[in-house]
Amino acid sequence: MSDKRIALVTGASRGIGRAIALRLAKDGFFVVINYNGSEEAAKEVKAEIESFGGEALCYKCNVADFDECGRMFEELQASVGTPDVLINNAGITKDGLLIGMDREAFSRVIDVNLGGAFNCMRHGAKLMIKKRYGRIINISSVSGIMGNAGQANYSASKAGIIGLTKSAARELAGRGITVNAVAPGFVDSDMTAVLSDKVKEAAVQQIPKKRFGKPEEIASAVAFLAGEEAGYITGQVLAVDGGMSM
Numbered sequence: 738m739s740d741k742r743i744a745l746v747t748g749a750s751r752g753i754g755r756a757i758a759l760r761l762a763k764d765g766f767f768v769v770i771n772y773n774g775s776e777e778a779a780k781e782v783k784a785e786i787e788s789f790g791g792e793a794l795c796y797k798c799n800v801a802d803f804d805e806c807g808r809m810f811e812e813l814q815a816s817v818g819t820p821d822v823l824i825n826n827a828g829i830t831k832d833g834l835l836i837g838m839d840r841e842a843f844s845r846v847i848d849v850n851l852g853g854a855f856n857c858m859r860h861g862a863k864l865m866i867k868k869r870y871g872r873i874i875n876i877s878s879v880s881g882i883m884g885n886a887g888q889a890n891y892s893a894s895k896a897g898i899i900g901l902t903k904s905a906a907r908e909l910a911g912r913g914i915t916v917n918a919v920a921p922g923f924v925d926s927d928m929t930a931v932l933s934d935k936v937k938e939a940a941v942q943q944i945p946k947k948r949f950g951k952p953e954e955i956a957s958a959v960a961f962l963a964g965e966e967a968g969y970i971t972g973q974v975l976a977v978d979g980g981m982s983m
């Protein structure tokens with residue numbers, strides 16, 4: 738058991754999740770680095786956390802699998818304790834125009850992005866209720882607020898996260914648990930590295946700050962909502978997007 742507060746970050750092997758894991762470890766949390774495929778990258782995040790005196794463990798779990806998520810929470814509870822903070826960050830894209838999108842591309846993105854958040858909240862909130870404490874932060878997207886051509890599946894999953902966040906916030910507010918969403922705009926990561934220069938330039942034109950965000954800039958908003966001092970904030974969607982969605 739850890740005597741630190743425990744934060745579980747899904748999809749923490751790379752990108753925004755990695756930055757959130759590092760930031761929360763710096764803020765004094767014991768961090769559970771969830772990953773699915775990138776074991777080596779997850780181990781590197783753990784090593785980086787340990788290099789500055791933080792504590793972490795890596796846990797492989799496909800968040801789209803309901804039972805696997807249940808086992809993850811059971812095993813964490815038995816080993817380090819119940820997560821005080823749950824960051825539902827794991828996400829994928831399978832972009833394409835609506836009229837050409839196959840059913841599998843739609844379902845897979847919904848299953849991982851929205852289903853993954855549901856699975857972890859379903860298992861995690863049950864344990865948090867017993868402690869009468871919890872901070873749940875779901876990573877949505879500017880695409881879930883504004884829509885985005887070529888991302889019908891992804892935008893639907895990210896809009897769904899907002900409804901899930903607000904309903905859970907209403908259900909759990911009386912139990913000492915806050916539930917909020919952070920909606921990043923375009924952020925430098927593997928997810929956006931695949932975009933063509935033309936698409937990136939067009940995106941920058943839509944951003945009042947005229948640049949992509951850094952993973953650390955998303956992590957600082959998450960760290961604020963994960964902290965003790967954010968206890969009166971629940972059911973909110975905090976856009977961290979350089980002004981894109983205002």
Ligand code: NAP
Nearest residue numbers: 748750751752753772773774775800827828878924926928
């Ligand atoms: P990324 O660099 O592609 O990293 C995605 C992370 O999710 C990886 O750590 C990956 O782990 C994990 N993951 C994917 N499927 C998983 C599964 N089934 N189970 C567990 N983990 C899984 O993406 P990112 O840009 O950091 O995005 C992080 C989150 O921010 C996503 O929810 C994304 O939708 C959201 N977001 C990103 C942007 C942006 O511009 N980058 C903008 C708005 C919102 P493995 O490699 O170990 O499988």
